[in-house]
Amino acid sequence: METQSKESIAEYRQLHPADLADRLQRLPVEEARDIVVRLPSSIAAAAIAELEHEPSSELLSTLSSEQVAGFLGRMSSTDAADVAGDLTDEQRAETLADLPPDQSARVNALLQYPSDTAGGIMSDRFISLRADQTIQQCQEMLRGRDDVQSDDVSYLYVTDAKQKLLGVVSLRDLVFKKPERRIEEIMNRDVRSIRVDADQEEIARQFEHYHYLALPVLDHLGRIVGIVRANDVIEVAQDEATEDMQLMVGLSGEERALTPWHKSIRTRLPWLCVNLATAFLAAAVVGLFEQTIARWTVLAIFLPIVAGQGGNSGAQTLTVIIRDLALGEISRGDGRKALLKELMLGTANGLAIGLVVGVISYFWKGQAILGMVVGLAMLLNMIAAALSGVLIPFGLRAAKVDPALASSIFVTTVTDVAGFFFFLGLATLALRWWGGVI
Amino acid sequence: METQSKESIAEYRQLHPADLADRLQRLPVEEARDIVVRLPSSIAAAAIAELEHEPSSELLSTLSSEQVAGFLGRMSSTDAADVAGDLTDEQRAETLADLPPDQSARVNALLQYPSDTAGGIMSDRFISLRADQTIQQCQEMLRGRDDVQSDDVSYLYVTDAKQKLLGVVSLRDLVFKKPERRIEEIMNRDVRSIRVDADQEEIARQFEHYHYLALPVLDHLGRIVGIVRANDVIEVAQDEATEDMQLMVGLSGEERALTPWHKSIRTRLPWLCVNLATAFLAAAVVGLFEQTIARWTVLAIFLPIVAGQGGNSGAQTLTVIIRDLALGEISRGDGRKALLKELMLGTANGLAIGLVVGVISYFWKGQAILGMVVGLAMLLNMIAAALSGVLIPFGLRAAKVDPALASSIFVTTVTDVAGFFFFLGLATLALRWWGGVI
Numbered sequence: 001m002e003t004q005s006k007e008s009i010a011e012y013r014q015l016h017p018a019d020l021a022d023r024l025q026r027l028p029v030e031e032a033r034d035i036v037v038r039l040p041s042s043i044a045a046a047a048i049a050e051l052e053h054e055p056s057s058e059l060l061s062t063l064s065s066e067q068v069a070g071f072l073g074r075m076s077s078t079d080a081a082d083v084a085g086d087l088t089d090e091q092r093a094e095t096l097a098d099l100p101p102d103q104s105a106r107v108n109a110l111l112q113y114p115s116d117t118a119g120g121i122m123s124d125r126f127i128s129l130r131a132d133q134t135i136q137q138c139q140e141m142l143r144g145r146d147d148v149q150s151d152d153v154s155y156l157y158v159t160d161a162k163q164k165l166l167g168v169v170s171l172r173d174l175v176f177k178k179p180e181r182r183i184e185e186i187m188n189r190d191v192r193s194i195r196v197d198a199d200q201e202e203i204a205r206q207f208e209h210y211h212y213l214a215l216p217v218l219d220h221l222g223r224i225v226g227i228v229r230a231n232d233v234i235e236v237a238q239d240e241a242t243e244d245m246q247l248m249v250g251l252s253g254e255e256r257a258l259t260p261w262h263k264s265i266r267t268r269l270p271w272l273c274v275n276l277a278t279a280f281l282a283a284a285v286v287g288l289f290e291q292t293i294a295r296w297t298v299l300a301i302f303l304p305i306v307a308g309q310g311g312n313s314g315a316q317t318l319t320v321i322i323r324d325l326a327l328g329e330i331s332r333g334d335g336r337k338a339l340l341k342e343l344m345l346g347t348a349n350g351l352a353i354g355l356v357v358g359v360i361s362y363f364w365k366g367q368a369i370l371g372m373v374v375g376l377a378m379l380l381n382m383i384a385a386a387l388s389g390v391l392i393p394f395g396l397r398a399a400k401v402d403p404a405l406a407s408s409i410f411v412t413t414v415t416d417v418a419g420f421f422f423f424l425g426l427a428t429l430a431l432r433w434w435g436g437v438i
Numbered sequence: 439m440e441t442q443s444k445e446s447i448a449e450y451r452q453l454h455p456a457d458l459a460d461r462l463q464r465l466p467v468e469e470a471r472d473i474v475v476r477l478p479s480s481i482a483a484a485a486i487a488e489l490e491h492e493p494s495s496e497l498l499s500t501l502s503s504e505q506v507a508g509f510l511g512r513m514s515s516t517d518a519a520d521v522a523g524d525l526t527d528e529q530r531a532e533t534l535a536d537l538p539p540d541q542s543a544r545v546n547a548l549l550q551y552p553s554d555t556a557g558g559i560m561s562d563r564f565i566s567l568r569a570d571q572t573i574q575q576c577q578e579m580l581r582g583r584d585d586v587q588s589d590d591v592s593y594l595y596v597t598d599a600k601q602k603l604l605g606v607v608s609l610r611d612l613v614f615k616k617p618e619r620r621i622e623e624i625m626n627r628d629v630r631s632i633r634v635d636a637d638q639e640e641i642a643r644q645f646e647h648y649h650y651l652a653l654p655v656l657d658h659l660g661r662i663v664g665i666v667r668a669n670d671v672i673e674v675a676q677d678e679a680t681e682d683m684q685l686m687v688g689l690s691g692e693e694r695a696l697t698p699w700h701k702s703i704r705t706r707l708p709w710l711c712v713n714l715a716t717a718f719l720a721a722a723v724v725g726l727f728e729q730t731i732a733r734w735t736v737l738a739i740f741l742p743i744v745a746g747q748g749g750n751s752g753a754q755t756l757t758v759i760i761r762d763l764a765l766g767e768i769s770r771g772d773g774r775k776a777l778l779k780e781l782m783l784g785t786a787n788g789l790a791i792g793l794v795v796g797v798i799s800y801f802w803k804g805q806a807i808l809g810m811v812v813g814l815a816m817l818l819n820m821i822a823a824a825l826s827g828v829l830i831p832f833g834l835r836a837a838k839v840d841p842a843l844a845s846s847i848f849v850t851t852v853t854d855v856a857g858f859f860f861f862l863g864l865a866t867l868a869l870r871w872w873g874g875v876i
Contacts, residue, residue: 018647143614154592175613176581208672209456213651230668234646237672241679242761249753257762258775261782268754269787275750276791279743280798286739293731293738300731300738301724304854305717307742311749312713312847315687316706323680324695337696344699349707353714360718409750416742 009038017043021050024059026258033062045074048083054259056086065091069098077103078123081110118203119196121236122217122226128157129183131166136179157216158187163223165216167191193218196225203228204237205328244326247404248318250275275409282307282416289424292431298365299427302374306423309353310381310415317342317389318411322404325393332394339390346386350379369430377423381415384422388414447476455481459488462497464696471500483512486521492697494524503529507536515541516561519548556641557634559674560655560664566595567621569604574617595654596625601661603654605629631656634663641666642675643766682764685842686756688713713847720745720854727862730869736803737865740812744861747791748819748853755780755827756849763831763841770832777828784824788817807868815861819853822860826852 012020012035024032024047036044036059048056048071060068060083068087072080072095080099084092084107092111096104106124113119127145129138138156156174158167167187177186193216194203206212207230217226243253250271255264286293286303293299321338324330330338358375362368388411393403450458450473462470462485474482474497486494486509498506498521506525510518510533518537522530522545530549534542544562551557565583567576576594594612596605605625615624631654632641644650645668655664681691688709693702724731724741731737759776762768768776796813800806826849831841 016648018649139613142610171609171613172580175577175609204672204676207669208676210454211456211669213667213669229651230672231645231649231651234642234668234671234675237675238642238646238679238765241676241683242765245679245683245757245761249750249757251754251757255758257758257768258772258779259758261779261786264779264783265786268751268783269790271754272747272751272787272791273794276743276747276794279746282742282746283739286742290735290739294735297728297732297735300741301721301728303738303741304720304724304745304858305714307745308717308720308850308854309710309714312687312850313706313710315846316689316709319683319687319689320693320695320697320702323683327676327680330695334696341696341699341702345702345706348699348703349710352707353710356711356714408753412746412750416746420742 017046018050020047025055029058032059042074045071049075049079053086065094068095077106080107116200118194118198118217121232122228124226126227128159131158131184133183135181158183165224200236201240204233207233244404248408250406278413285417285420292428306377306419307416310385310419311412313382314385314389314411314415321393325403335394342386342390346382350382354379373426373430380422381419384418385415455484456488458485463493467496470497480512483509487513487517491524503532506533515544519545554638556632556636556655559670560666562664564665566597569596569622571621573619595662596621603662638674639678642671645671682842686846688844716851723855723858730866744815744857745854748823748857749850751820752823752827752849752853759831760842773832780824780828784820788820792817811864811868818860819857822856823853
């Protein structure tokens with residue numbers, strides 16, 4: 001047993017920290033802990049920095065604050081702040097007290113920023129130059145800084161004495177231009193930046209739209225406090241997309257396939273209860289027409305068809321709208337155009353599907369009036385689906401709520417309620433007018 | 439009129455190419471064309487490179503091949519190849535013939551790679567150094583190359599005489615190490631790379647997992663043919679997520695809110711027809727129990743509740759699985775664990791929801807047996823939802839189809855059919871046993 005573990009420790013040491021983290025979060029927390037404490041600290045620290053939030057919280061809760069501080073001390077401040085964010089308040093206070101004062105202050109500064117803002121995803125490792133320095137002075141400064149990694153220096157940011165951002169120079173210019181020139185002569189003053197409180201979804205949009213490799217992050221006084229790099233934004237883009245998909249169907253936005261079921265149920269069950277309430281609403285609509293169904297039982301067979309087609313059609317509209325809103329590809333002004341398009345589509349699809357359903361229903365049950373009722377209800381429901389698929393996400397956004405939030409549940413409610421109302425309402429009218437022939 | 443247009447040309451010139459492209463693709467194609475031909479070629483070319491595929495195709499089809507070649511000549515080969523991909527075969531051949539032979543060859547080489555592979559997203563602007571050169575030789579070479587932008591030189595790739603990749607050096611090392619040393623002495627031999635035919639979704643996964651800033655792209659002989667940078671991968675990550683969301687509900691994967699309705703209908707309507715077929719399947723199941731419904735009409739009211747809850751529950755499971763599969767967060771070996779989790783969740787949710795539904799139904803309609811039938815059917819259907827939400831995407835993947843493809847339609851079919859079967863089947867049995875008391 002002992003030998004086996006030793007073997008696997010040797011094996012774990014060979015892994016990339018990201019892969020090691022993957023392995024650790026698949027193990028029971030006690031096993032993960034045993035491995036982490038037996039690995040060299042620097043390797044363990046690198047892997048801990050790569051853990052997802054939940055496994056990280058769990059694992060860290062089994063360690064003493066001295067142990068955690070030991071690991072944080074071997075990480076960049078950015079990583080240390082992310083990991084410290086996974087600690088309980090008490091454990092975090094103790095751990096920060098155990099860090100060297102300098103690093104503790106940096107981590108603390110980063111912890112002030114919400115995790116889904118520029119401040120939460122930025123790195124505080126960047127190089128700033130003073131505008132009045134010469135190229136030679138800067139080269140010497142760079143040569144002396146051993147803490148700087150090659151990733152950090154594609155761009156160098158130029159500031160005044162108060163750290164206010166003035167411009168940017170590329171390392172290439174710094175290397176190949178005449179050493180006696182001043183930075184302010186060679187810098188590019190047209191430098192884009194983001195505010196430290198900018199939302200990460202908006203940042204992902206900007207990076208995608210303008211193909212930035214990195215952007216400086218400024219505080220409210222225009223001072224540079226960090227940088228966000230394109231490789232950090234890839235994860236943001238994926239997380240935001242995952243969140244959108246999950247919120248639409250009433251998931252937490254952060255659930256994973258292997259999240260323990262007793263955690264998943266906390267978000268899923270409440271939304272299923274909301275959905276249940278809306279389902280009873282739809283059922284109540286059916287209940288209004290109980291007499292009609294009692295006289296014309298075959299209607300019950302068509303209920304799922306009318307509701308199902310409306311639901312799917314609504315889901316199509318909704319998915320396009322939610323995604324375009326999230327990616328910033330439609331603005332408020334485009335809402336009207338999008339609605340018009342969806343109404344055209346809903347009507348065209350509704351005519352086609354309504355006709356097909358009507359004809360099939362006629363041949364299946366031999367009742368022409370049934371075919372007309374089903375077909376017409378289908379057309380109307382698909383128009384309702386188009387309307388709700390556009391208006392619900394735009395409405396949620398107007399109410400300052402994430403447009404994805406449970407929107408699929410709301411759209412299904414509309415298509416169920418409207419579908420049953422149109423279908424059974426038309427059927428009731430048909431019974432009244434042509435009751436004799438049905 | 440003339441004055442107005444002139445004013446807007448001046449205004450358009452001020453825009454970032456990406457923003458100019460956004461404006462152009464919202465205009466009717468004739469207007470966009472008028473603006474493009476009146477803008478300075480370099481500005482127009484930069485904007486054309488930023489257009490989405492469809493608007494790009496439309497706009498280019500209104501230009502002569504000389505005009506298109508004029509624009510392509512002002513783009514990087516990568517952009518030129520992307521834009522040339524939007525031309526018709528005939529127009530592309532003519533345009534390439536109008537380009538200088540050197541650029542034509544480069545664009546042609548890039549056009550050989552499918553657009554969703556490393557070759558399709560890579561840039562062919564990278565700097566390769568020879569391992570046997572000295573640092574000084576390399577510095578002089580770099581100083582002389584005016585075509586190189588600062589973006590291109592965070593990393594420099596080291597090759598042998600046959601362009602085979604041997605290692606990587608950072609610009610920083612190249613600048614600050616002793617000029618007489620050879621590249622092979624300072625290079626890092628542990629360089630990661632991707633194959634030119636690697637799938638872009640897999641590339642996005644790798645960049646996210648390992649936080650790469652850039653990766654060299656190798657052909658099948660190990661020769662470097664391009665690089666992929668993190669900022670290009672953000673768009674890939676967003677496109678892949680959009681595709682997953684859209685495929686799930688039967689959209690093309692590339693639809694936008696403002697895609698013309700007559701184009702959208704081509705993908706949407708066929709899937710709605712597939713869904714219609716499955717809805718008739720569900721209806722046929724209801725049809726099997728027409729006698730039961732005729733005797734016990736109130737059952738019809740509960741049909742949408744049983745089906746709707748099952749559908750929502752299935753959508754929750756499916757969304758988690760699809761997204762984790764796409765992001766590579768669950769491997770085949772995890773399928774069993776994920777299934778187990780979802781079965782636990784489905785059972786727990788099913789017991790809770792089944793109990794609530796049963797009790798409400800009892801109080802609403804005053805029939806204890808109805809409550810039992812509804813509650814039990816709900817439990818069984820939520821287990822069916824969990825099963826299908828896991829097995830359908832894994833099954834699609836095993837069949838080498840995108841797991842997202844129309845999976846939501848398939849899951850809904852299962853939950854509709856199973857839900858109606860359980861509910862009406864149990865109701866039929868109940869009628870048989872306790873027919874007297876209902």
